[in-house]
Amino acid sequence: MSGTLRNENLIKTEDLHTYFYTERGVVRALSGVNVEVKKRKILGIIGESGCGKSVTALSIMQLIPYPLGKIVKGKILYYSDEKEKKFVDLAKINEKRMRNIRGKEIAMIFQEPMTSLNPVYSIGDQITEAILTHENTN
Numbered sequence: 329m330s331g332t333l334r335n336e337n338l339i340k341t342e343d344l345h346t347y348f349y350t351e352r353g354v355v356r357a358l359s360g361v362n363v364e365v366k367k368r369k370i371l372g373i374i375g376e377s378g379c380g381k382s383v384t385a386l387s388i389m390q391l392i393p394y395p396l397g398k399i400v401k402g403k404i405l406y407y408s409d410e411k412e413k414k415f416v417d418l419a420k421i422n423e424k425r426m427r428n429i430r431g432k433e434i435a436m437i438f439q440e441p442m443t444s445l446n447p448v449y450s451i452g453d454q455i456t457e458a459i460l461t462h463e464n465t466n
Contacts (some may be wrong), residue, residue, distance in 0.1 A: 336366050336367050337364050337365065337366060337367070337405070337407060337446075338366060338367045338369075338406070338407050338448040339363070339364070339365040339404070339405065339406050339407070339434070340363070340364045340365070340403075340405045341361055341362055341363045341364075341384075341387075341388065341389060341402060341403065341404050341405070342362060342403040342405065343360050343362065343401060343402040343403070344358055344360070344362070344363075344384070344387060344399065344402035344403070345348045345358055345359055345360065345361075345363040345398070345399070345401035345405055345408065346383055346384075346387045346392060346397060346398070346399050347397065347398055347400050348396055348397045349395065349397070349398070350395060350396075350412050355423075357380055357383045357397070358380050358383055358387060358400075360457075361380065361384055361387075361402070363384065363388075366459060367407070373385065374407070380381045383397075385436050386436075387399055387404065388404055388418065388434070389430055389434060389436055390418060390419075390423075390426045390430070391430075392431065397417050403417050403419060404417060404418040404419045405417055406418050406420075406429070406433075408429070408433075408436070430459070430462065431458065432459075435458060
């Protein structure tokens with residue numbers, strides 16, 4: 329799905345629902361989440377443990393482990409083309425296209441100690457390394 333964005337959003341979720349399916353039943357981790365990230369802005373999501381911060385970010389990045397978890401409803405609108413002002417619904421695109429977006433255009437700093445930022449190195453160097461890893465360096 330693509331269309332025209334009429335504002336300055338880079339990413340916008342609309343009524344996002346993400347569920348996890350366990351032996352004990354369905355866990356409704358996200359129910360109706362709406363988030364807007366404006367162009368040229370940084371968004372930090374804060375909240376209590378278990379409130380859905382990580383699941384929201386993982387849903388946007390399309391990193392929810394299937395079939396254990398699934399986005400069951402909602403849109404994740406991503407502004408992908410500066411010239412044509414088009415957006416794409418990340419919840420509906422294929423994995424190959426998402427891999428091209430993930431890391432290169434959208435990234436997440438995980439909170440797990442083994443995958444988060446290393447205090448020994450500068451943040452700038454670590455972010456630059458992540459960007460260069462996803463760039464075509466030919």
